[in-house]
Amino acid sequence: MKKELTLFDKPRNVKILLICFYCSLAVLLVAEFFIHPHPAFYFEQMKGFSAVYGFFSCVLLIFIAKILRRIVMKKEDYYDR
Amino acid sequence: MTGNLIPPALIFIACAALIPFLQGKTKAGYMLLIPVVSLMVIMNAPTGVIWTREFWGYTLVMGRIDKLSLIFGYIFTLMAFLGILFALKVKDDLQHVSAIVYAGATLGVVFAGDFLTLYLFWEIMAVSSTFLILASRTDGARKAGLRYILVHLVGGLFLLAGIVLYIQETGTTAFDYIGLSGPGSWLIFIGIALNAAAIPLHAWLPDAYPMGTPTSTVFLSAFTTKSAVYLLIRTFPGTEILIWIGAFMVFVPIFYAVLENDIRRVLAYSLLNQIGFMLVGTGIGSQLALNGAVAHAFCHILYKGLLFMAAGSVLQMTGKIKCTEIGGLYKTMPLTCLFCMVGAASISAFPLFSGFVSKSMVVTATVNENLVLVYLVLQFASAGVFHHAGIKVPFFTFFGHDSGIRAKDPSWNMLLAMGLAAFACIFIGVFPQPLYNLLPFTVDYIPYTGSHVVGQLQLLMFGALAFALLILSGYYPPEIKSINLDVDWTYRKLGSAAYRLLDRGLNTLNRKAENILITVVRGFGTFFCQITVHLILFFSVNLWLIQGYRDRHLALKKQRLYQDVVHSTLPIGIGAAAAVSFVILIYVLT
DSSP, rough: OOOOOGGGHHHHHHHHHHHHHHHHHHHHHHHHHSSSSOSSSSSSSSHHHHHHHHHHHHHHHHHHHHHHHHHHEEOOTTOOO | OOOSSSOHHHHHHHHHHTGGGOHHHHHHHHHHHHHHHHHHHHHHHHSEEEEEEETTTEEEEEESSSHHHHHHHHHHHHHHHHHHHHHTOOOHHHHHHHHHHHHHHHHHHHOOOHHHHHHHHHHHHHHHHHHHHHHTTTHEEEHHHHHHHHHHHHHHHHHHHHHHHHHHHHOOOOOOOOSSSHHHHHHHHHHHHTTTTTTEEEEEEEEOOGGTTHHHHHHHHHHHHHHHHHHHHHHOTHHHHHHHHHHHHHHHHHHHHHOOOOOOHHHHHHHHHHHHHHHHHHOOSSSHHHHHHHHHHHHHHHHHHHHHHHHHHHHHHHHBTTTOOOOOGGGHHHHHHHHHHHHHHHTTTHHHHHHHHHHHHHHHHHHHTTTTHHHHHHHHHHHHHHHIIIHHHHHHHHHOOOOOOOOOOOOHHHHHHHHHHHHHHHHHHOOOOHHHHHHHSSOOOOOOOOHHHHHHHHHHHHHHHHHHHHHTOSSSSOOOOOOOOOOHHHIIOOOOOOOHHHHHHHHHHHOOOOOOHHHHHHHHHHHHHHHHHHHHOOOOEEEEHHHHOOOHHHHHHHHHHHHOOOTTTTTTTHHHHHHHHHHHHHHHHO
16 A cells, blocks of 8 residues: 555644745735836736735635525536436 | 648548557557657648648638647647547547547648638537547436537537638638628637637536546547637637627636536636636737737646646546545645646646746736726636636645545556646746747747736735635635536526427417317217208108107117218118209209
8 A cells, every 4th residue: 555645634734834825925025025016007006906906806706606606506416307 | 841741630530540450559659659740740831821622613721831820730739649648548449539530620620721621620520529528428428418519510500601601702712810790700700609618608618528538528628619719819819809708708607616516617617717818818919919819728728638637537546526525635646636736836827837928918918908807807817717726626636625535646648648748837837938939929028027926926825815714714615516507507407498388388289279170070070960860850750650650660760760870870872862862952943
């Protein structure tokens, strides 16, 4: 039997991963102050616009998807009945 | 020039015929050689119009060689190679033959310079791809395959009708830029858009593709839609409606992808979303936008093929592909997991992966055209793609809850195919210039600027933050065994409901009409019969009274006569005599 990977079975590893993730977010926010900006539109001149837009896009995506699920979700055998 | 005698499409199709007669390593080598030979032919083909034939006064052009057709020729041949390698150990000649014919027909479409050749290969594509769906040999696949071919035949008819009108108008079968102008062009547009799975003509794709075998879906994901995108770029660049169809396609399918339980159906919806980017580029029609659409099609074929290969590997090794049934597979399928994540990073357009260098061209083109709304939709979708294809697919398959399944990585050929595709995704992401050199127009675009990289990473990583927070808080929509209604509901439910309605309505009307007719006819019949009987009885009874019959004798005779007349058992002579006397009576009276 081949050995199994158990990397993410340990809560400590998951915690480290999450901390790295949060740190990378902070780095990205800070990095924006050190680069030459090329705003596509006027609203992109705001620092962190992409971050806010990305975050709320995904929240909105889930929010709408949950509403959509009420309308379109059917049992798996829906078409066979 | 000797290498250019046979068009690549015919190489594929002719060579496919021999596959069932070969076995073992010979067969494997032979199948892998087909795309290699074709690639060499394509690379050596001179620019211009080649492989022409006269046919009933029309010129068939099997080789329109320019930069646009060449780059699609390269990527389709490359993908055919990867697909064949991935399916190398499949013991089913039906799949091999139809996949190779399918790939060949796609090359035929790409290099076709006239409508007759195009239509021929277009239909071969539809038929051969249907067999790839049927190859699963399940009831669901059979039904989905039937729906698939019906939809595509309808699309083919639209195209054919458009072609006929086009030839009528222009007098030539050759085509290039068409543009939306008259009914003929609209019909052609609809025919092609159906194959591109443009909303609302898209439902066949998430319906049929997930029903294929683990290996056949890889072929399906690459050819039909992207050859249609190629044709749209060739015939309808700068058509504004494509921007809006594209923006809609980028937007709507991601909600479905979030909700879907079947991983391959998630990928099918994200396929629609990616085609949306290409259609937006085609609709804008500037050089940058068209370059972006082509480049994105190129990269997309590779990473979507890779993702479908990873999903196919999981299906092959575990027999399962639904989020609710799998999970935690990274433990025993680490390589598949790794390749899947490369595909996921590419489709999400992470810097250093292929999607980043191609998708951003389309996005930048919307900026150049000052399309604010479209730009915001594309950015929303970029975050959304990362959410469902970038995170959801690997997360629910390889991480998430531990399903307890301990399947191993698939065989070497499948891993090699995934490895090569993954390598290509990263190579293009790191060194985009070779791809840019192949694009139809000169590229004056630099993807790696500080603000672009940071902006894109912010968009993606904060989208990931939303995913993490939603999962941890439990607000994320749970995995549920279910299906989600789409436009195919119209022909699967509404269509059959309409059929039943017509069945009930018209057949009931039919029965009612029949009943009424029968009642009326019988009523008339009885009426005339009774009149006759009573007339006859009237005369006979009087006659019998004169003759002296009384009581029981009379009643008996009356009853016997009545029975004879009603049941028509009178001797024929009496009837004849009655008729003759009737004629005589009339003669006397007149």
